[in-house]
Amino acid sequence: MNRKTINILIGGPAGAGIESAGLLLGQSLNREGASVFISNEIMSLIRGGHNYNRVRFSFLEPVLCHDETVDIVVALDKDSFAEHLSQLREGGVFVYDKSLEGAATGAGGSTADGVDAPGVKMMPVDLVGTAKELGGEIYKNTVALGVVLGLMGEPLEYLEKMIRDKFGSKGAEVVDANIKALRAGAGFVSEVHFELERGDKFEEEMLLNGNDAFCLGAVAAGCKFVAAYPMTPASSIMHTMAAWGRKKGIVMKHAEDEIAAMNMIVGAGFAGARSMTCTSGGGFALMTEAVGLAGCAEVPCVIAESQRVGPSTGLPTRTEQGDLRQVMHASQGDYPRLVMIPGDVAECYSMGFDAFNLADKYQIPVIVLLDKYLSESIVSISGDHFGTEGLEIDRGKILDSSGASAASEEGFFKRYAESEDGVSGRTLPGTEKGEHVTTSYETDEFGEAVEDRENRVLEMNKRMRKMDGLLAELPEPELVGASADEAEITFVGFGSLKPVLEEVLTELDVKANILLIKHAVPFHSEKIEVILKAANRVILVEQNFSGMMGGVITENTGFKFDEKILKYDGRQMDSEFIINKLNSL
């Protein structure tokens, strides 16, 4: 059976090493030259339950996102039968441990294996028994990987090398056992099931997720202060920055709560560091007051908010785009801010970098809105996307002692001096002649709390004026795909739906294009209005209940959406979902 792209799902309980197995497989295929996308669906528990990991790859076409339909399932638990048998494509293979044969009966009909799944090959393998003979049940995942490679006629050498690299530090015994397990697994396959179509090797030497990419951008930008409190799916940002701490001089403070974390980064930003925090919706809610503090006091800082399913604890480990309104509007009063929304791993890097420049330049809080799917799915990508050439550090208006003197009156520094672009020069503590109070109160130019009306209006206007300059320098939204006059359909979406929509374009029979919204505040209203009003047929696609971005667009442009594809079950929609919905609209 020929295949351009293969999608492998490994299902089992939490704590069974499913994620590591998927990663190992993905890495070895990537090293062999494949384009790879690895995604996980996990429950909010540490042991038990049912989790799965999907590795989708191709040696022929770039793989941008996940696919709900799979070619091979490796079942390490009973739940996998009920959950995944029906997800197999015609001609797919269902590999399961022999001991689960009873479970198979429960799930389906009555073949020799106890299951009647038409067009699917059922393949019981003694994974556990084989593993135990080699030294322990722990090796069963490796046996399964051997089976998978065998089914595809893939050489074992890449995975064997991965095993040596990864487990080398654990000793020769572990490496040996794993390699034997892999070979034993492949030995269970008597004939190759899938013939993979091949093209040139992909130059996609890096495998990383959105959080990783964001961290690379932050480090490149000189971020050296992080304060955060763990919350899925943002936690890996704090882990990564902490791990790089010693090497790169990054102080990562695990704070007592999100309120503290946010106030700490405001303090560090005021002191002159490039500072950031990371959290999800619940933690961001706690930060709200201090985000406003940064806006009012005009302190640069960066907040990565990775969305998960809300409200409240919601589905803590699943994906959604439901915090858009929260990050846009979290506030007492009005203040300038920037909300950036990367759509893929490359944009996580570039926006992660830009966020710090823009925060410094406009002396505002910058929010980078991610979601679980983008934060945790791993893609293969060329290292060229993470270049530093051409990038510059722009710290905005930071004054030294003589600059401070020039901006002083009678020896008192004007921290909030009037200026055309709304941005005043600031001095960092330690700078002589720059002493002043940075404050959460409304103040005059000197930072002295005053309550008269004229001053309030003046200062408010000064701060909000920053948004004009900011909007002018943000890239305008562009259509991706067919040209505006050719496209029969224009999809509108944001964030992690980018690669999914891009895949839809490659699968549709009609010409279509995508309008991705990358900045929610400030908003390119005029450009977006022009694009949408000229479009033939507009379909809003969002991973939330109410079509939040659609609402934002309507507010800003008057454009109303008649057709919407929305999903809010905590699992990212795939291209097939969108196309099916499209057909029934």
Next chain:
Amino acid sequence: MTELTDLQTKTNPNWCPGCGDYGVQAAVKGAIVKAGLKTSEVVISSGIGCGSKIPHWVKCYGFEGLHGRPLPVATGIKLANPELTVMAIGGDGDGYGLGMGHLIHSMRRNLDITYVIQDNQIYGLTTGQTSPTSEKGVRTKSTPEGAIEIPVNPIELGLASGATYIARGYAGNLPHLTSLIEGGLKHRGFALIDVFQPCVTFNKVNTYEYFNSRVYTLEDDESFVVAGPGDPDARCEASRRGREWGDKIPIGLFYREERPAYGDEEAALKESKPVDVPDKVVDIEELKSSFM
């Protein structure tokens, strides 16, 4: 050398005449001068409340943030630039109410921060509600039938939480308060300085008269020795004195301990500090290779 006149600000305080905060302000200024600090290298982080307005009236760097949050801001400042002398100052509601969690964690971290609490046992700026240090039974706007809770004891809280310099001052004894704050500034670690700060407008119980007739200084009491962790008896004594209340109330330094400050043990601060932002993009090639 910094002189008192260098600390003069553009405006003058607007506290009620006779407010204990004038004493705190004078003591903070005096301590900065005595400790020989440059105004450009001192940062005062405050919260919100009457007392929290203090950064406006001590000329150095100031950050007047949110109610209850002077410590996290101070933490960010100190960890971003350990060369600065960082103080946090705020009211009893600010520090023992909203900010209580931050306080306990800051003490166990032993951040090198001097924290002065203007403890007037009342919420001043919000016109007189009960505070975490109000005495049981006190009638305020929010407790018209009398406060039901017992007050927080800052000295015992400090001992239990790992502060390494624990003191109590009185705004009515300026030389003593000044030297306590000076000691805190010189101490490498977390200094908790609770200050009796009469609120002449809303607290009609804990007045100057109340304190004048009750306070005695530990420094003048020969039977009291300040001791650190190596002396469990003295530590117990510090705790006992911390509980002393009624006819006699002690002020002074209760406890001191030498322990590495948080920043001293932070690996990332060994070679640089976060405020040293490079003017060129940071090289990430090595980090990138970890994803290959």
